[in-house]
Amino acid sequence: MTYKVTFLPQNITVEVDPEKFPLQEDGLPGSILDIALGNNVDLQHNCGGKCACTTCHVIVREGAGNLSKMEEDEEDRLDTAEGLTLHSRLGCQAVVNGDVVVEIPLSGRGGHTPPGQ
Numbered sequence: 001m002t003y004k005v006t007f008l009p010q011n012i013t014v015e016v017d018p019e020k021f022p023l024q025e026d027g028l029p030g031s032i033l034d035i036a037l038g039n040n041v042d043l044q045h046n047c048g049g050k051c052a053c054t055t056c057h058v059i060v061r062e063g064a065g066n067l068s069k070m071e072e073d074e075e076d077r078l079d080t081a082e083g084l085t086l087h088s089r090l091g092c093q094a095v096v097n098g099d100v101v102v103e104i105p106l107s108g109r110g111g112h113t114p115p116g117q
């Protein structure tokens with residue numbers, strides 16, 4: 001059984017096999033951060049995936065029910081995130097257990113800011 005995780009705005013879809021989690025060391029095993037970093041998708045993670053920053057903030061566009069329930073720690077931390085939405089999660093805490101589509105806000109994207117933004 002594998003899941004599809006799509007990252008916007010890059011529109012990169014990766015197929016993940018939960019049996020292979022964790023894919024790398026940062027964030028909870030099988031979290032959006034784990035899946036992003038394990039597939040070369042740039043997602044900021046200043047605290048190393050320890051629920052102590054908000055740089056891994058993502059907005060869930062589809063499949064919110066396929067993510068682990070939000071714990072109080074995540075909720076408190078997320079409250080301080082820039083550009084918080086009703087569909088926001090911390091990438092390092094939200095563990096995937098089905099297909100999801102997430103958007104990485106501008107602040108969480110690595111590299112250069114595109115011109116005009």
Ligand code: FES
Pocket residue numbers: 044045046047048049050051052053054055056057077090091092093
């Ligand atoms: S990487 Fe810091 S809270 Fe997720």
